Amino acid sequence: MAVPRFELAPGYGISRIIKGGWQLAGGHGAIDAAAAADDMATFVAAGITTFDCADIYTGVEEMIGMFLRRLRIQHGATAASTVQVHTKCVPDRNRLPTLTRADIHGLIDRSLRRLGVDALDLVQLHWWDYDVVGCVQAAQWLDECRALGKVRHIGLTNFNGAHLATIVAAGVQIVSHQVQYSVLDRRPAQGMAQRCAAAHIALLCYGALAGGFLSERWLGVAEPREPLENRSLVKYHLIMQEFGGWDRFQALLRVLAKIARRRGATIGAVAVRWTLDQPGVGGVIVGARHAGHLAQTVGACSITLDAEDRDAIARVQSEATGPTGDVYDLERVPDGRHARIMRDNLNQRG
Numbered sequence: 001m002a003v004p005r006f007e008l009a010p011g012y013g014i015s016r017i018i019k020g021g022w023q024l025a026g027g028h029g030a031i032d033a034a035a036a037a038d039d040m041a042t043f044v045a046a047g048i049t050t051f052d053c054a055d056i057y058t059g060v061e062e063m064i065g066m067f068l069r070r071l072r073i074q075h076g077a078t079a080a081s082t083v084q085v086h087t088k089c090v091p092d093r094n095r096l097p098t099l100t101r102a103d104i105h106g107l108i109d110r111s112l113r114r115l116g117v118d119a120l121d122l123v124q125l126h127w128w129d130y131d132v133v134g135c136v137q138a139a140q141w142l143d144e145c146r147a148l149g150k151v152r153h154i155g156l157t158n159f160n161g162a163h164l165a166t167i168v169a170a171g172v173q174i175v176s177h178q179v180q181y182s183v184l185d186r187r188p189a190q191g192m193a194q195r196c197a198a199a200h201i202a203l204l205c206y207g208a209l210a211g212g213f214l215s216e217r218w219l220g221v222a223e224p225r226e227p228l229e230n231r232s233l234v235k236y237h238l239i240m241q242e243f244g245g246w247d248r249f250q251a252l253l254r255v256l257a258k259i260a261r262r263r264g265a266t267i268g269a270v271a272v273r274w275t276l277d278q279p280g281v282g283g284v285i286v287g288a289r290h291a292g293h294l295a296q297t298v299g300a301c302s303i304t305l306d307a308e309d310r311d312a313i314a315r316v317q318s319e320a321t322g323p324t325g326d327v328y329d330l331e332r333v334p335d336g337r338h339a340r341i342m343r344d345n346l347n348q349r350g
Contacts, residue, residue, distance in 0.1 A: 015049045018052050021052055065115040086124065087123055089123050105141065154173065176203070184239055205281055238337060
């Protein structure tokens with residue numbers, strides 16, 4: 001089955017499965033940049049034409065830029081124009097108090113150089129600390145970049161409802177909001193999805209595979225001990241603990257595995273399908289260091305979950321203890337266990 005498309009903004013379509021770039025950055029094992037660029041062609045050939053990255057994902061904008069250059073050389077500019085690249089603007093936490101218009105414009109210019117494009121398809125703003133006033137002004141400076149033709153569309157990532165509403169009220173046209181959303185983490189359903197729908201903002205969701213935990217590999221095995229093998233597993237192990245711990249997670253995996261067997265699919269495909277089906281979701285970002293699991297990822301597009309499937313998942317979710325609150329609230333708790341794994345000063349100018 002072809003990967004479905006979604007119109008994120010008038011005249012701007014994306015693939016509903018989006019190739020994530022975080023696992024190509026530091027903390028996930030050695031990466032061969034040339035091989036990563038080759039893999040990108042495999043994703044595009046499979047219908048996954050939309051890539052997600054960030055200016056703080058070390059080396060990832062450059063890898064995508066390498067791929068786009070190869071595509072232009074081998075197949076021409078028209079072929080390259082079929083790929084959509086979403087990046088993020090993430091000013092360092094320690095720079096927020098003194099952030100200027102020139103800083104934002106400089107970050108955008110650097111992403112343009114790294115990607116080797118004339119305009120960025122979508123730039124998603126992240127703001128580390130709401131105690132520092134300025135996220136609305138930063139969004140307005142991004143909007144200036146849009147007016148100058150450097151940026152086509154503006155999105156947000158990991159904002160809470162109140163600050164998202166303030167930016168929208170300031171007149172910045174936001175087309176998307178990137179949030180963590182999965183069978184384990186349903187915080188966007190606690191008001192954010194409804195708020196975004198009312199403002200015609202689509203959700204772009206990461207974490208649908210919980211860093212790989214939502215897979216057959218972890219079914220029926222003992223809980224892993226620290227240190228875990230990469231940053232994704234560390235991050236989503238914490239989410240699993242919020243959900244209710246390893247035993248409740250195993251109960252969820254058993255339900256997903258039963259559905260997967262019925263559908264001739266994998267646990268991961270069922271998990272991605274569940275997230276795709278949630279109200280307001282425009283696309284799901286699936287992180288991958290290589291194309292090894294591409295077939296299973298695309299498989300999410302060919303299955304349908306019925307009422308029995310959804311009810312079985314919901315029964316396990318009803319026993320979960322969390323996560324609770326607005327999106328990214330847990331990750332913002334000063335010195336909290338979720339905040340401690342964040343790297344919030346990675347965007348030194350260069």
